[in-house]
Amino acid sequence: MSIKVYVPRDSSALSLGADKVAMAIVVEAAMRGASIELVRNGSRGMFWLETLVEVATPEGRVAYGPVHPEDVRSLIENNFLYGGEHQLRLGLTEEIPFLKNQERLTFARVGITDPVSLQDYLAHDGYRGLKNALAMSGADIVKQVTDSGLRGRGGAAFPTGIKWNTVLNTAADQKYIVCNADEGDSGTYSDRMIMEGDPFVLIEGMTIAGIAVGATQGYIYLRSEYPHALQALNEAIEAAVAGNYLGENIQGSGKSFHLEVRRGAGAYVCGEETSLLESLEGKRGIVRFKPPLPAIEGLFGKPTVINNVISLASVPIILDKGGAFYRNYGMSRSRGTLPIQLAGNLKHCGLVEKVFGVTLRELLYDYGGGSATGRPIRAVQVGGPLGSYLPESQFDTPLDYEAFTNIWAVLGHGGIVAFDETVDMAHMARYAMEFCAVESCGKCTPCRIGSTRGVEVVDKIIAGKDHAANVQLLRDLSDTMLNGSLCALGGMTPYPVLSALNHFPQDFGLPQKQQAA
């Protein structure tokens, strides 16, 4: 019997040479007459160990990493195909503490299965949620999602069930399910990992959404920077159609759902839902006024469920195990788990799916292992480019939507970017304004003009020109953007700017903040 060897096809693994490692394993194994079955799985999310190669043994999967192509010969010589000893041997994958101390619900299969094998998906509890959903009424499906307490994982944290209920109760000849896969936030990659590592779970989630609200067409709006996700999604959609899990009369139920991937074109603002809908309609990604809500007048003017990848990918397990099962995880009003992405200057960057309530400090030090450079961590930005910068004194904040709101910060899409003490926070504030200026859709004045003026004002503060007046001006400008912008781009750019100013005033030439007693 051939030995199963796993080498990820995940973009990040590929960016570190996974294809060359896979090739070397095939060549070296063939030279020694070893019969192997190479599986290109998703990533386990331990990126400091990529390329992480796993071998199936009777005791379980054994991991080796980080493997470089030049290591392969010595691995084979040391019998790694049978779990042999080697300096890169990490033991049983499931026992690696980073992975063992997680609660993987949404990411249950990522890194374990062959992402584009329908058979593998079915063998690992796939499509059990859909099976239940097909036997339920739309209202009952929506009720399960509402009961689960699931809130939008894209960043806004709006209750998913309420959104679905609005679409369910809006009569129309055509409704749509749109997946927001325009994961543009720096420091986030969980959507990408799902789409590359377990695309069927997203397809299943969207199919359930379609059946729940009566929508027969779905679109995945995928950012153009993700070519490997595009490939995996299209392969999985093809397999789902062939297996009658998509298309007409799904599994003989009489229900239909069609799915297509559409590529974005490098506009960050298209992650905003109404701008995304404009883009899908073939227009400039200009933000729409709300109301009407997309749930009532969305894509092509029809009722539309628009959810983030992780929200939709969390639906199958809710329908499989029930809303109450999911709800039992979490704290206060943040139910279930959050796939957290550790990024930037950390020793152990990777995907940590945890129940809400874990603290930043645990994530940065217990999981992240501290900074990659070995210098103290000075600031972390949570929730993407529109999220606040937090100083060390706030590292004990638990990950919970409301706890973050209370310290004028956001969880967003769960990305955490760490900076060491070399960071210049005035420069980061300038960058936030600059980014907003580059990406503004131009519809509303506070965002379009405010961001450009913001860059100029920060420059003057850095240069020490009319200092006190310009600091005040930056605060006034931020206030205008916060309250006067049409969407979160202009409306939240002040979060990184003002949090940098408030927590790190010395970087702006102001007196150092007094330590709280």
Place this chain on the structure above:
Amino acid sequence: MTPHDITQQAVETAIAHNKAKPGALLPILHAIQDRIGHIPTDAVPVIASELNLSRAEVHGVISFYHYFRDTPPGRHTVQICQAESCQAMGSAQLTAFAKQTLGIDFHETTADQAFTLEPVYCLGNCACSPSVMIDDEVHGRVSHERLAALLEQARKEQA
């Protein structure tokens, strides 16, 4: 076929394959750029007429999105991530190194048409910062030496 024929064929094929789709403009633009690397200005009136849009509307869409370009890029497109995670791992220095090595600024193409340099805001490779994308390949934890080697390798390849 002349370059003009290739362009015309790419535009016609892109329209024929995608015209019936709802919201067909972005898929058409992608198909053209996938095939010939940019969207020539000559294509604008053709697309406009086929989709019953004004030329201004088509031009407006092309110019709105950072990804679409109306001039041909060099044989290789090098995108360097400018977002926060990569900044935390030295992307500013890496960008300066790339500009110096290639002798061009962002949005420019080298005189030998080998490379076009572009900024990009996140490649979703934030666990392996800093990141660089050369054509369709993402590279993680890119040091100055590694970038130099990748550019050297790309320069030798016929794109």
